[in-house]
Amino acid sequence: MRKIAAGGLFLFLLCLSGSAIAGDYHVNGYLICSDCHTMHYSQRHSYSGDPTQVVYDPTGPFPKLLKADVNYLCLACHDGSGFAPDVFGSNTTSYVRQAGGLNDPTHDTGYGTYKGHTLSATDTAPGGTWNNPNGLTCIDCHAPHGITEQFRNLWTSDDSSDKFHNKHLTYMLDGQNDLTKDVFIVGTGFGLESRYGAKSVKFNEPDPQKSAYASWCGSCHENFHGSGGDASMGGAHGGDSGSTPWLRHPVADVNIGQNLGSKSDQPMGGGGGGEDKSSLTVYQSHTNRVQVMSQSGDWTNGTDVTPSCFSCHKAHGNKNSFGLIFMRGTGTVTEEGDAGTTGAMVDLCRQCHVQ
Ligand code: HEC
Numbered sequence: 316m317r318k319i320a321a322g323g324l325f326l327f328l329l330c331l332s333g334s335a336i337a338g339d340y341h342v343n344g345y346l347i348c349s350d351c352h353t354m355h356y357s358q359r360h361s362y363s364g365d366p367t368q369v370v371y372d373p374t375g376p377f378p379k380l381l382k383a384d385v386n387y388l389c390l391a392c393h394d395g396s397g398f399a400p401d402v403f404g405s406n407t408t409s410y411v412r413q414a415g416g417l418n419d420p421t422h423d424t425g426y427g428t429y430k431g432h433t434l435s436a437t438d439t440a441p442g443g444t445w446n447n448p449n450g451l452t453c454i455d456c457h458a459p460h461g462i463t464e465q466f467r468n469l470w471t472s473d474d475s476s477d478k479f480h481n482k483h484l485t486y487m488l489d490g491q492n493d494l495t496k497d498v499f500i501v502g503t504g505f506g507l508e509s510r511y512g513a514k515s516v517k518f519n520e521p522d523p524q525k526s527a528y529a530s531w532c533g534s535c536h537e538n539f540h541g542s543g544g545d546a547s548m549g550g551a552h553g554g555d556s557g558s559t560p561w562l563r564h565p566v567a568d569v570n571i572g573q574n575l576g577s578k579s580d581q582p583m584g585g586g587g588g589g590e591d592k593s594s595l596t597v598y599q600s601h602t603n604r605v606q607v608m609s610q611s612g613d614w615t616n617g618t619d620v621t622p623s624c625f626s627c628h629k630a631h632g633n634k635n636s637f638g639l640i641f642m643r644g645t646g647t648v649t650e651e652g653d654a655g656t657t658g659a660m661v662d663l664c665r666q667c668h669v670q
């Protein structure tokens with residue numbers, strides 16, 4: 316636990332009504348005010364009577380009656396505590412975290428600021444205009460009081476002036492897939508891995524032209540999402556290389572192997588010139604595969620699989636530049652992919668391309 320070990324300042328009242336739950340956390344019945352708020356900033360014992368569990372950051376009290384500034388507050392439980400999913404820097408769990416690890420400018424344990432989202436960064440989101448002048452926090456992306464039906468409490472809004480307007484990312488839990496929802500959390504057990512491990516999260520594709528996940532990321536990175544021919548993706552472009560709807564890499568709207576090319580002059584072009592775009596045969600030949608969306612819910616053999624942001628990036632970050640996943644296809648899978656930190660871009664591209 317970075318903050319506690321570093322300064323000995325942080326140890327919070329942990330008032331969980333039992334850490335083993337089967338559903339959403341920080342929402343409805345699992346929104347436990349005392350996880351994050353303190354009324355007087357002078358608490359002498361925990362709700363179960365234990366005086367040793369209550370130590371505050373002495374620089375408080377804090378606005379909105381929080382126990383600490385937002386990032387520090389969240390990380391008190393979400394960085395190596397064991398009972399809540401670890402989301403910062405090194406992986407202290409025994410599983411591959413779906414979102415990987417965040418970084419910040421002062422703690423580089425292999426997670427440099429160029430390797431994913433950086434807490435407290437004031438930079439503008441690439442491909443967009445948004446920034447937080449006070450520095451990026453957890454609650455720029457996650458609603459602290461939760462949102463029913465919304466995957467990971469990621470923000471959505473009914474307010475048309477809000478950047479998260481209509482950015483729904485619905486999900487299904489408890490072993491039952493529903494193809495009309497965007498995400499399926501496969502795990503049924505109570506361990507954290509069953510809900511937060513990379514193997515437990517699968518992406519449906521209720522609208523084959525769209526990706527709810529890409530659209531959510533596009534709230535800040537506006538230019539990187541959309542369907543073929545959308546202005547953000549390049550419009551209907553007819554340049555030297557002919558007409559193409561993609562001037563940025565597809566993140567929705569096209570299945571792997573859907574458009575067989577006609578060029579026969581590709582080096583290693585495979586299949587008599589038929590596979591110079593993306594190749595389903597190549598994708599399916601790998602034991603270890605990057606995540607894709609499937610309309611039919613068949614991620615293994617489906618012919619309707621489509622890449623999106625999560626195919627290439629860890630949402631929080633990892634130990635590779637841009638939080639990229641370098642996946643060769645065999646070997647032990649880590650948050651960096653099976654090629655780890657010694658991999659390269661090509662290990663990612665060759666998941667789906669023959670070049
Ligand atoms: C007192 C400890 C504690 C604090 C403080 C805390 N969390 Fe959590 N959080 C948890 C636990 C425990 C879980 C997971 C429960 C489970 O699934 O077993 C969790 C789960 C989550 C989830 C996943 C929810 C889901 O259902 O998928 C998100 C997102 C999250 N926390 C964000 C935050 C943010 C943002 C903050 C700061 C504003 C924060 N947490 C502060 C304990 C805490």
Ligand code: HEC
Pocket residue numbers: 341346347348349350351352379381385454459460
């Ligand atoms: C996971 C941490 C967390 C939990 C649990 C939590 N809050 Fe909050 N709460 C926050 C954060 C962070 C803010 C500040 C939001 C901001 O600055 O935009 C906040 C702000 C507030 C505010 C100020 C108004 C607002 O929305 O900005 C009120 C009132 C409030 N919380 C009440 C509650 C109550 C009541 C509960 C229990 C039912 C609760 N909170 C549970 C983190 C939490």
Ligand code: HEC
Pocket residue numbers: 428429430431432433434436437438439440441445446447451455456528531532533534535536624625628629630636637638
């Ligand atoms: C609330 C706004 C916001 C949302 C939503 C958002 N980002 Fe970002 N993102 C930023 C900002 C700001 C930066 C630049 C600062 C930084 O690196 O954290 C950034 C940077 C990045 C970077 C570059 C990291 C680096 O080290 O160079 C990647 C990759 C990225 N985001 C991917 C994503 C993906 C994938 C999603 C959706 C899961 C997403 N972002 C959603 C704000 C956002």
Ligand code: HEC
Pocket residue numbers: 386389390393400402403412413414415417432434451452453454455456457467469511516625630631
């Ligand atoms: C730029 C947006 C962004 C920021 C900032 C961010 N998260 Fe997340 N977080 C996400 C997204 C998107 C996911 C879901 C990723 C997926 O499933 O592919 C996620 C997943 C999670 C999860 C589930 C665990 C996992 O590995 O999937 C927890 C818990 C969580 N975030 C907590 C936090 C906390 C605590 C902070 C601040 C310390 C934070 N997040 C900062 C976007 C963000």
Ligand code: HEC
Pocket residue numbers: 440441442529530532533536539540564565566622623624625626627628637639660
């Ligand atoms: C096919 C893989 C792939 C997909 C899909 C993908 N990215 Fe990327 N992304 C990359 C690579 C590789 C880079 C490194 C820089 C580059 O090549 O442009 C990158 C860089 C970025 C950056 C940093 C750009 C900068 O200026 O520093 C952001 C932000 C980003 N991606 C966000 C996203 C978002 C959001 C999505 C989904 C809407 C997405 N990416 C989908 C591969 C991908």
Ligand code: HEC
Pocket residue numbers: 559561564565569570571572573574575592593605607621622626627660661663664665666667668
């Ligand atoms: C998960 C699968 C997947 C991964 C990984 C992937 N791509 Fe793609 N890529 C696709 C799909 C699908 C298309 C759309 C091809 C089509 O039109 O059929 C595409 C299209 C492209 C195109 C445009 C083709 C055209 O004719 O317009 C280029 C260039 C490209 N990818 C490069 C890359 C590079 C470079 C990487 C590695 C950073 C990469 N891709 C990683 C699936 C992927």
